[in-house]
Amino acid sequence: MASSFARILSSKRKVGILSLVGAGSLTVGFFLNREQHVNAGAHVRRIYPASAEYPDLRKHNNCMASHLTPAVYAKLCDKTTPNGYTLDLAIQTGVDNPGHPFIKTVGMVAGDEESYEVFADIFNSVIKERHNGYDPCNMKHPTDLDSSKIRGGQFDVKYVLSSRVRTGRSIRGLSLPPACTRAERREVERVVIDALAGLKGDLAGKYYSLTLMNEQEQQQLIDDHFLFDKPVSPLLTCAGMARDWPDARGIWHNNEKTFLVWVNEEDHTRVISMEKGGNMKRVFERFCKGLQEVERLIQEKGWEFMWNEHLGYILTCPSNLGTGLRAGVHVTLPRLSKDPRFPKILDNLRLQKRGTGGVDTAAVGNTFDISNLDRLGQSEVQLVQTVIDGVNYLIECEKKLERGQDIKIPAPISQFK
């Protein structure tokens, strides 16, 4: 067993200590400011003042650019996390990708768990904007993976073609994809596939490493729509997530092809439960069971997921904090989708639509990917219930329109419960 990696504190209550360790390194950094030291700890080499280094964000439209003032930049630009991650590294993707006039991207990433602490002055503002006012300073995020609380969740397959729930998990003590070294990334792979190998019954499965995959395995994974590619989106490549591709990347799935884990893509792990048809309840049950099993298995070996009570599960992109959960269906709504009230209905139900190819794709025919908008501030159970209730409403609307009846825009549901 590799012992050169930082071992995890066994209790989540000790998370605060990691933050203090980070602050200690900042003090060291302060004393070493403006010096070149071959053997230095955390410090930032700086020849130019912050004002000379401040990025030009005048043409930018992303959350980072909205909140990174020269003052905030000056305050944070000399700091590093204990692993050496800097503000400039965190914001590089947002500097390089000004954004789109209509879509507001996040514009920054975390290189490790401590990034959210060390650069809290900018991350908290970004989180607040992205997560509709959620304030990490004084709000707590509820985690609830008890699928028995779900009511309903079995949709009419005349409308719902497939159901899916995804999230991400990070392994505490190892840097995140933008910053991880090759050794850390390989360790993430080792820890995760070791745990997945312990899954049994309907969860038993197999790992396919991207570097070792043969042609047939690759083709099968493509046909199953499981294979992920090297990221091409500049949002991801500019953050450094694609370094050393395809080293230590891979796909694990159970034999029944209903539970899937991506290793070292945009996060340490992306966990997906899915099946054809409308049984969202079962999909979520498997999701919770699988996640809890994996967590138990890694804890047996002394590892933990990154989590804290303000930010929930810690992932690379601030947009995925909290639950990191996207629960969705592919649903056919030929009449409702043409109704001008459709966007408003979705909005009030706190749902979003995407094309069936995922984010950034267009809908094909009348089939949409409908999923929860929110990630942080509500629990997994709450969000999945929101999707179930919402999709039920959409299907009711579709049926009403089929019968020539009129539909109503529902009252907006509250964001933080």
Added chain:
Amino acid sequence: MPFGNSHNQLKMKFSSEQEYPDLSKHNNHMAKVLTPALYEKLRSKQTPSGFTLDDVIQTGVDNPGHPFIMTVGCVAGDEETYEVFKELLDPIIQDRHGGYKPTDKHKTDLNPSNLKGGDDLDANYVLSSRVRTGRSICGFCLPPHCSRGERRAVEKLSVEALGALTGDLKGKYYALKNMTEAEQQQLIDDHFLFDKPVSPLLLASGMARDWPDARGIWHNDNKTFLVWVNEEDHLRVISMQKGGNMKEVFNRFCTGLTKIEELFKNKGHAFMWNEHLGYVLTCPSNLGTGLRAGVHVKLPNLSKYRQFEEILKRLRLQKRGTGGVDTAAVGGVFDISNADRLGFSEVELVQMVVDGVKLLIVMEKRLEKGQAVEDLMPAQK
């Protein structure tokens, strides 16, 4: 990535074996030279500005290469990279530059009067003539590693220096981020505008960070002398004109470069140069002269001749499409330029192009008339 070396300290916690990249599917110069032993030896080092071994090789790790084209697979982050990591870079340089040894000395010769001929390449065949090189400014990190502050300082210094040029070299700077639509279109029409790099070879090394901040194009009023600021190198300097008067192009090139060098020196910043590697640039393939002298030349018959590649090889020339590296030839028109960069002086390389292109045109004319060209086959230079 710029600023310090704290990330490398993290890596040192893990063994060399745990960090060593998987190069089993790679075919580039870096992958040919790097071994686990060499990686172990060099991984703890850094240049004074904090550039590390992994920074040097990242582009080569991320881009395994092409079965037919051998890419370099590493870059320099500053002048000292070539010294601190010489055990990796010297063998790469030797392999890439035809056996150039670590003890060899490179000759710089920017005296255009040493060029013989070159003013009379047949304009019926030679559409345009061009000479380009790069220059790096001492005291600043190179594009893969520089901070925004440094890159802006390079731009400021360059704009000031270029602003002092006079006579037929007098010109104007167009910052990429301040350009108007009209200026942009004009630069595109003139074939002067450079884009944000799309090649993964360049992107993986970090050269495109913060685009288009502190990038720009300067050119003289006559549009015959052009400088790119902060693209793949601090400066890329280009002299060009339509037709076959390579001598005039080279004259202007040398005069302009010499003047620019003086202007930078007056500001306390020499160009990066040493007697072993010549002019120091980001990519090891551009060391020495960093010079590519070339013509766009019509060779529809010769290019179909079975010995075309061999002729070029013997003349120490290379062919590209008229869109530059990685493009295909259109309509029998080729970009023919010197293959070498290091180990020959500027004058020697341009002489090779002038003499070589002259011969190619003679052969083209023979083939046009249906005559043989075997007797004209050159010896290996």
